Amino acid sequence: MNRTLLPKPPHWVLEEKFISLLQSCKVSKHLYQIQSQILTNGLEQDQYITPRFVAACARLKEMCIARRVFDEIPEPQTALWNSMIKGYAQNGLYENVILLFTQMTSMDFSLLNCFTFPIVLKSCLKCNALREGEEVHCVVIKSGFRGNHFVGNTLIEMYSGWRMMEAAYRVFCEMVDRNVVAWTSMIKGFILCHDLVRARELFELSPERDIVLWNTMVSGYIEIGDMVEARKLFDQMPKRDVMSWNTILHGYAINGDVEACERLFEEMPERNVFSWNGLIGGYARNERFLEVLDAFKSMLIEGNVPPNDATLVTVLSACARLGALDLGKWVHLYAENNGYKGNIYVGNALIDMYAKCGMIENALEVFNSMDKKDLISWNTMIGGLAMHGHGADALNLFCRMKNAGMNPDGITFIGILCACTHMGLVEDGISYFQSMVDDFSIEPQIEHYGCMVDLLARAGLLAQALDFVKQMPMEADAVIWAALLGACRVYKNVEIAELALEQLIKLEPKNPANFVMLANIYGDLGRWKDLARLKVAMRDTGYRKIPGCSLIEVNDGVVEFYSLDERRPETKEIYGALRGLTKLLRSYGYVPDLQELGQGT
DNA sequence: CTAGGGTTAG
Numbered sequence: 344m345n346r347t348l349l350p351k352p353p354h355w356v357l358e359e360k361f362i363s364l365l366q367s368c369k370v371s372k373h374l375y376q377i378q379s380q381i382l383t384n385g386l387e388q389d390q391y392i393t394p395r396f397v398a399a400c401a402r403l404k405e406m407c408i409a410r411r412v413f414d415e416i417p418e419p420q421t422a423l424w425n426s427m428i429k430g431y432a433q434n435g436l437y438e439n440v441i442l443l444f445t446q447m448t449s450m451d452f453s454l455l456n457c458f459t460f461p462i463v464l465k466s467c468l469k470c471n472a473l474r475e476g477e478e479v480h481c482v483v484i485k486s487g488f489r490g491n492h493f494v495g496n497t498l499i500e501m502y503s504g505w506r507m508m509e510a511a512y513r514v515f516c517e518m519v520d521r522n523v524v525a526w527t528s529m530i531k532g533f534i535l536c537h538d539l540v541r542a543r544e545l546f547e548l549s550p551e552r553d554i555v556l557w558n559t560m561v562s563g564y565i566e567i568g569d570m571v572e573a574r575k576l577f578d579q580m581p582k583r584d585v586m587s588w589n590t591i592l593h594g595y596a597i598n599g600d601v602e603a604c605e606r607l608f609e610e611m612p613e614r615n616v617f618s619w620n621g622l623i624g625g626y627a628r629n630e631r632f633l634e635v636l637d638a639f640k641s642m643l644i645e646g647n648v649p650p651n652d653a654t655l656v657t658v659l660s661a662c663a664r665l666g667a668l669d670l671g672k673w674v675h676l677y678a679e680n681n682g683y684k685g686n687i688y689v690g691n692a693l694i695d696m697y698a699k700c701g702m703i704e705n706a707l708e709v710f711n712s713m714d715k716k717d718l719i720s721w722n723t724m725i726g727g728l729a730m731h732g733h734g735a736d737a738l739n740l741f742c743r744m745k746n747a748g749m750n751p752d753g754i755t756f757i758g759i760l761c762a763c764t765h766m767g768l769v770e771d772g773i774s775y776f777q778s779m780v781d782d783f784s785i786e787p788q789i790e791h792y793g794c795m796v797d798l799l800a801r802a803g804l805l806a807q808a809l810d811f812v813k814q815m816p817m818e819a820d821a822v823i824w825a826a827l828l829g830a831c832r833v834y835k836n837v838e839i840a841e842l843a844l845e846q847l848i849k850l851e852p853k854n855p856a857n858f859v860m861l862a863n864i865y866g867d868l869g870r871w872k873d874l875a876r877l878k879v880a881m882r883d884t885g886y887r888k889i890p891g892c893s894l895i896e897v898n899d900g901v902v903e904f905y906s907l908d909e910r911r912p913e914t915k916e917i918y919g920a921l922r923g924l925t926k927l928l929r930s931y932g933y934v935p936d937l938q939e940l941g942q943g944t
Numbered sequence: 945c946t947a948g949g950g951t952t953a954g
Contacts, residue, residue, distance in 0.1 A: 394945075425945055461946045496947040527948040558949050589950055596951095620951045627952095653952035660953070691953040722954045754954055 357384060358391050365392075365399040374403060378412070388416055394426035401430030406439075421454050425462070432462050437470035448482055455486050461497040468504040476501055489517070496525050503532025523551045527559055534563035554580075558587050565594035570603075589617045596625030601634075620653050627657050635661035636670060650677075652686050659692035663699035671696045675709075691719045698727025716747075722754045729762035737762035738771075753785050760794035764801055772798040789815075793823045800830030805839050821850040825857065832864045840864050855881060 364377050381387055381396065393412065400409035413419060413427050424447050431439040444463045447454050460483055467476035480498060488494045495518045502511035515521065515529045526549040533542035546552070546560050557580045564573035577583070577591045588611045595603040604625040611618060619642050626634040639658045642650060650658075655678055662671035675693055683689045690713045697706035710716070710724045721744045728737035741759055744751065751759075756779045763772030776795055779785045792815045799808035808827055812819045824843045831840035840861055847857040858881045865874040 398945085422945065429945065456946090458946045465947095491946090493947045500947075522947095524948045531948070553948095555949050562949075584949095586949060593950065615950095617950050624951060651951085653950095656952040688953055693953095695954065717953095719954050724954090726954065758954085 358389065362392065362395050365395045368399050368403070371403050371405050371408075374399060374405060374408060378408070387412065390420055390422065394422045397423065397426040397430050401426075401433045404434055406430050406434055406436060421456050421459070424454055425456070425458050428459065428462050428466075432466050432469075435469075437466040437472070440466035441470075441472055441475050444479065452486055455482070455488070457488055457491045457494055460488060460491075460494045464494075464497045464501045468501045473505060476505075490519060492522055492524065495521075496528050499525060499528040499532065503528065503535055506536055508532060508536060508538075523549065523553050523556060526551070527556045530556070530563070531559055534559070534566065537567055539563055539567055539569075554582055554584055554587065557581075558590050561587070562590050562594070565590070565598070568598055570594055570598050570600065585611075585613050585615050585618065588612075589615075589621055592618060592621040593624070596621055596628055599629055601625055601629050601631060614648060616648050616651050616654065619648055619650070620657065623654060623657050627661055630664075632661040632665045636665070636667060649681070652683055652688050655683060656688050656692040659689070659696045663692075663696040666700050668700040668702065671700060685713075685715065687713070687715055687717055687720065691717075691723055694720065694723045694727060698723070698731065701731060703728065703731050703733060716749075718749060718752060718755075721749055722752070722758060725755060726758035726761070729758045729765065732765055734762035734766040734768075751779075751783060751785075753779075753788055753791065756785065757790055757794060760791065760798060764794065764798040767802055769798060769802045769804065789817055789820060789823075792817075792819070793826065796823050797826045797830075800827050801833075803830075803834050805830060805834060805836050809839055809842070819846070821847055821854075824850065825860075828857065828860050832860060832867065835864065835868060837864060837868065837870070 364380075368374055368377060377399075378396070381389075381392060387393070393416070396412060397409040400406055400412075409427060409430055413423065416423065419427075424443070428440050428443050428447075431437070431443065440463055444459070447459070460479065463479050464476060467473075467479060483489055483494055483498065495514060498514045499511045502508070502514065511529065511532050515525060518525055526545065530542045530545050530549075533539070533545065542560065542563050546556070549556065557576070561573050561576050561580075564570070564576065573591060573594050577587065580587060588607070592604060592607050592611070595601075595607060604622060608614075608618065608622045619638070623635055623638045623642075626632070626638060635658060639650070639654070642648065642654070655674055659671060659674055662668070662674065671693075674696075678684065678686070678689050678693070690709055693709045694706045697703070697709060706724065706727050710720065713720060721740070725737050725740050725744070728734070728740060737758060741751070741755070744755070756775065759775050760772055763769070763775060772795065776787070776791065779791070780787065792811070796808045796811050796819075799805075799811060805827070808830070812823060812827070824846045828840055828843040828847065831837070831843060844857055844861045847854070851857070858877060862874055862877050862881075865871070865877060
């Protein structure tokens with residue numbers, strides 16, 4: 344067929360073609376191809392295509408391309424301005440939103456419409472631009488948009504976000520006809536300030552109460568931990584949707600009532616992925632990791648609600664805590680086969696799971712395969728390496744992190760200091776600690792002081808460690824004294840040990856592990872009289888040390904295993920495996936201290 | 945093209 348005989352398609356056909364092309368555009372490369380097609384057709388200033396082009400750029404995080412196109416247009420119309428502003432907001436470039444808005448107002452006031460303000464006001468809140476937010480509010484008034492529901496509501500939201508309740512309430516009162524959304528935002532504002540009394544007053548006054556408003560009020564009580572009032576309200580609701588049920592379920596989960604959580608989950612008329620995540624998250628938050636795995640398995644067996652990234656992350660964190668490597672690997676495969684390969688949350692949870700299960704190689708593989716990494720990815724990997732004796736690799740990775748332009752935070756330095764401790768690099772640890780304060784302006788937290796005490800103490804510098812404790816700007820906690828006490832045993836320092844125990848008894852009088860530690864030191868040194876005295880003191884407290892418990896993956900499950908435990912049918916195999924491990928360790932020169940076996944049980 | 949409600953990682 345001769346193409347030249349075909350008539351030129353009408354304008355609107357081309358428009359539709361480009362719009363659908365832009366909507367389905369998945370990679371930046373195609374963006375350039377579409378752009379050149381638009382140019383060859385002379386449509387670069389088309390009032391329908393260009394905003395869509397900008398929207399596609401925003402979706403693919405290519406706002407620079409959008410900006411170049413935008414700058415070429417002599418007199419952009421409102422829709423194009425708005426699409427640029429929205430694109431910047433979507434990509435977190437709030438400063439650009441404000442800049443563009445300023446430019447827009449300085450050019451022509453009539454460019455602004457009711458779609459412009461909500462995005463700009465939200466951006467002001469997000470980047471904490473208080474003065475600019477107030478200026479935009481002035482523009483709202485001058486341009487006559489204060490009567491718009493969307494604009495008014497976003498103003499309430501903005502001021503509430505800054506806890507400027509007088510300003511928020513003034514906007515609310517000045518609204519000529521408030522709808523239920525405005526009431527909800529106002530109530531949400533008081534909830535943010537934990538002012539449940541005023542929130543409830545408004546709730547009672549509201550002329551209309553829809554499900555969203557009821558749910559908001561219920562979650563307000565949940566946030567302040569008042570499950571009784573939350574439940575009372577939930578029971579009074581004229582109508583409930585899945586989200587109402589999920590809200591109260593999550594409330595029990597975060598307030599530590601696992602049993603109520605389970606009961607509610609059973610009662611629910613309908614369950615979606617948030618319901619399952621609520622139950623699974625409830626188990627996880629309350630350290631019931633075995634139940635996390637069981638619930639996850641039930642979810643898969645029931646099969647009508649597929650897990651999402653949040654589910655996988657929670658399950659992986661439980662695997663990490665339990666050492667359930669097989670299930671962790673299974674989740675890894677599941678994630679890759681179900682579109683979570685590039686998911687940063689899942690990637691980070693996988694790194695942590697592999698690291699905690701001792702599979703550093705797998706953790707590194709996941710880390711290296713991630714093309715998007717955030718601070719948590721780096722911190723998890725550095726911490727994982729440090730925790731498992733790869734201190735040098737952890738420090739190297741820290742260098743790579745800085746070279747990649749990623750700014751470390753306090754958690755990063757926990758990993759770094761831990762790496763130094765494990766390698767006995769006292770000098771380096773001290774200089775990293777200094778660098779944290781001087782180069783990165785990170786204020787050391789009690790955990791960092793704890794790391795430093797550990798660093799010094801494990802290196803045998805007990806007196807220096809004690810000095811450090813005394814110089815700390817805050818009171819040392821039990822973790823720090825226990826670290827010091829532990830090191831005292833290794834270096835057989837009774838004086839500091841007794842001092843540390845004295846503090847520990849004040850901080851946690853019910854923890855017999857502390858007495859056991861000092862008893863061990865007396866035993867090591869043959870101070871039997873002191874030992875006897877301590878045993879009497881221990882008996883007087885009436886507390887017994889809880890036996891240490893290990894979790895071991897057996898076939899497709901995880902079992903609890905205590906020291907000298909003979910309850911399990913697998914006992915023989917477990918002790919067999921232990922003997923094998925001990926033998927292996929001996930061949931590397933390790934001498935097990937058999938006296939420790941069964942201590943305190 | 946614009947407004948109010950849920951989960952997840954170190």
